[in-house]
Amino acid sequence: MEKVVVIIKTIRSKRLYFIAGAVIVIAAIIIYWSYQSGNDKGKPSGTKADEGIPSLAQTYAGYFPIGAAIEPNQTEGPTSELMKKHVNLLVAENVMKPDAIQPQEGVFTWDNADRIVAFAKANGMQVRFHTLVWHNQVGGWFFEDEDGMPMVYEIDPEKREANKRLLLKRLDTHVRTIVEHYKDDIKSWDVVNEVIEPADPDGMRASEWYKITGTDYIETAFRAAREAGGPDIKLYINDYSTDDPGKRDLLYNLVKSMLGKGVPIDGVGHQTHISVQGPSVAAIIDSIKKFSELGLDNLVTELDMSVYAWDDHSNYGEAVPEQVLKQQADRYRELFEAFKANKDMIGGVVFWGISDEHTWLSTFPIERTEAPLLFDTSFQPKPAFWAVVDPSRLDK
Numbered sequence: 001m002e003k004v005v006v007i008i009k010t011i012r013s014k015r016l017y018f019i020a021g022a023v024i025v026i027a028a029i030i031i032y033w034s035y036q037s038g039n040d041k042g043k044p045s046g047t048k049a050d051e052g053i054p055s056l057a058q059t060y061a062g063y064f065p066i067g068a069a070i071e072p073n074q075t076e077g078p079t080s081e082l083m084k085k086h087v088n089l090l091v092a093e094n095v096m097k098p099d100a101i102q103p104q105e106g107v108f109t110w111d112n113a114d115r116i117v118a119f120a121k122a123n124g125m126q127v128r129f130h131t132l133v134w135h136n137q138v139g140g141w142f143f144e145d146e147d148g149m150p151m152v153y154e155i156d157p158e159k160r161e162a163n164k165r166l167l168l169k170r171l172d173t174h175v176r177t178i179v180e181h182y183k184d185d186i187k188s189w190d191v192v193n194e195v196i197e198p199a200d201p202d203g204m205r206a207s208e209w210y211k212i213t214g215t216d217y218i219e220t221a222f223r224a225a226r227e228a229g230g231p232d233i234k235l236y237i238n239d240y241s242t243d244d245p246g247k248r249d250l251l252y253n254l255v256k257s258m259l260g261k262g263v264p265i266d267g268v269g270h271q272t273h274i275s276v277q278g279p280s281v282a283a284i285i286d287s288i289k290k291f292s293e294l295g296l297d298n299l300v301t302e303l304d305m306s307v308y309a310w311d312d313h314s315n316y317g318e319a320v321p322e323q324v325l326k327q328q329a330d331r332y333r334e335l336f337e338a339f340k341a342n343k344d345m346i347g348g349v350v351f352w353g354i355s356d357e358h359t360w361l362s363t364f365p366i367e368r369t370e371a372p373l374l375f376d377t378s379f380q381p382k383p384a385f386w387a388v389v390d391p392s393r394l395d396k
């Protein structure tokens with residue numbers, strides 16, 4: 001009988017230990033999730049990513065559209081929530097470039113680009129197309145002759161002329177097919193991108209396009225886009241460092257010459273990849289004013305502001321210093337005040353991304369910590385955001 005009692009007591013003791021252990025585990029789980037919940041306050045979660053702060057697009061509704069570059073996978077998650085609230089214009093960062101749309105001759109792939117268009121339409125946003133023609137991210141097949149040999153090395157005059165005709169025909173087909181596909185959904189188009197290079201002969205980038213066709217590829221692309229899309233779409237020539245007087249003037253002379261030949265150019269895209277050190281805001285506005293004299297629209301197409309000078313290959317490491325973020329905010333404030341003062345010349349301002357969580361500058365010119373946009377890596381507004389939306393917040 002005593003053995004039975006001992007067994008029962010042992011069972012009861014084990015049961016108590018088991019219950020006590022379970023209670024401890026449950027309590028630990030509750031404490032953990034309570035901590036996590038408190039620790040996550042203010043961090044983005046679905047549609048509450050930036051609840052309570054002003055909308056960037058609404059703030060500038062009386063001035064010009066505000067846009068941002070996007071990748072297809074960003075149509076969901078925290079980035080998509082920032083986009084929905086803060087921009088009313090989207091541009092594909094990569095999936096509308098030539099090799100993404102037509103990787104092989106006659107093979108057009110639309111899925112990724114269509115995904116961005118669908119997201120924009122579902123959220124009442126406009127879309128810009130970037131880009132029909134570029135010297136980068138373009139299929140090598142464009143520049144191969146009928147025998148699969150590189151056109152650029154051909155020395156026979158007759159064969160060179162035949163290659164030129166073939167390349168322009170391929171380009172014409174590329175442009176017409178894409179514009180016809182999107183003309184009802186996209187009204188703003190980067191037709192050619194980065195054709196000016198002051199260090200190259202004649203100031204024209206010595207790309208395969210230029211070596212084989214001269215400037216005829218530019219004319220062909222614009223004319224094909226207009227014919228395929230009709231008079232309602234807007235066609236732009238896009239380039240970086242348009243604030244540099246030498247490059248600006250080369251682009252100006254090219255555009256003026258093209259307009260003189262009846263080439264349908266509606267505007268100039270100023271990429272505006274700048275830094276906390278330069279260029280001056282005055283130089284940026286001077287370029288916009290110069291092209292306005294030709295009766296052209298101006299778009300800021302790829303705005304971001306590196307926290308490093310152009311030739312600085314250092315790295316701040318884990319975090320960008322507060323004084324640098326303040327310097328960036330002051331620069332953004334000055335820039336947007338100038339944009340607002342010249343709103344009649346500016347058709348829109350597009351950021352090349354929306355948060356520091358995703359920026360091409362993280363790996364260019366080297367891999368390092370970067371912070372060029374208005375929201376940080378946790379999708380929270382930076383001083384730069386307030387400098388653009390409500391500068392008075394910075395003075396408190």
